[in-house]
Amino acid sequence: MTCKGIALVTGASVGFGREITCRLVRDGYKVIAAARRKEKLEQLVAQFPESIYPVVMDMMDTKGVEQSINQLPTEWQNIDILVNNAGLALGVDPIPNISLPSWDQMVQTNIVGLIHLTQYIIGGMIKRQKGHVISLGSIAGTYPYPGGNVYGATKAFVAQFMLNLKTDLLGTPIRVTNIEPGLCGGTEFSEVRLKDHEKAKDVYAGTQPLTAQDIAETVSWVVGLPAHVNINRIEMMPVCQAPAGVAVSRK
Numbered sequence: 001m002t003c004k005g006i007a008l009v010t011g012a013s014v015g016f017g018r019e020i021t022c023r024l025v026r027d028g029y030k031v032i033a034a035a036r037r038k039e040k041l042e043q044l045v046a047q048f049p050e051s052i053y054p055v056v057m058d059m060m061d062t063k064g065v066e067q068s069i070n071q072l073p074t075e076w077q078n079i080d081i082l083v084n085n086a087g088l089a090l091g092v093d094p095i096p097n098i099s100l101p102s103w104d105q106m107v108q109t110n111i112v113g114l115i116h117l118t119q120y121i122i123g124g125m126i127k128r129q130k131g132h133v134i135s136l137g138s139i140a141g142t143y144p145y146p147g148g149n150v151y152g153a154t155k156a157f158v159a160q161f162m163l164n165l166k167t168d169l170l171g172t173p174i175r176v177t178n179i180e181p182g183l184c185g186g187t188e189f190s191e192v193r194l195k196d197h198e199k200a201k202d203v204y205a206g207t208q209p210l211t212a213q214d215i216a217e218t219v220s221w222v223v224g225l226p227a228h229v230n231i232n233r234i235e236m237m238p239v240c241q242a243p244a245g246v247a248v249s250r251k
């Protein structure tokens, strides 16, 4: 298969990132797989030795991220698709019973890391007049829920940043898409958020949630559309989920 282009996927070692990486490789892309865990990236390389370039980086460390991008081998430098997948939720405690370091970590990863990496990559896309930036937002960026506080706010930021990015890129052929999933199982998301295996399992009890494959399929679809079509945002939920109504406190 001829190579369709170069993609960079963050958080590529597990969950959505891993599925998106594998799907893009199967679609004919070469993928720079970026993540913190070297061993997990090595497993991806073993699976697709010709098509994956592993980069160990931590989105919290913006200087390190910049260095990693600057040090890419020449043949991996022209990135056509950036998938801003790395991100996390920590905790569901309501304000004020929260952990400030957890809030900082979410802001640093979901917002600061994402905008810095986008800035490092976007200049090359503009120069080459080619590119697609895709971010993984969340329904939590649109619908508030108890304990969603800073996590939801970071995803609201991502949604607006992507719309503003699209606006600044008007007049270029570069595409910008925010994918906003709801309940999604089979990943480490709830384990990381709740730090409790049983509670994490309970999140999905009696449901048929979205899967990482569903998200990868969606990425593949938006990327594969004709070049003049831009999907600004996609909000997706499993059939068993609905946006809940506003809440009322009664005496």
Ligand code: 8X3
Binding pocket: 137, 138, 139, 140, 181, 182, 183, 184
């Ligand atoms: C993941 C979806 O509903 O857990 O962002 O916030 S949700």
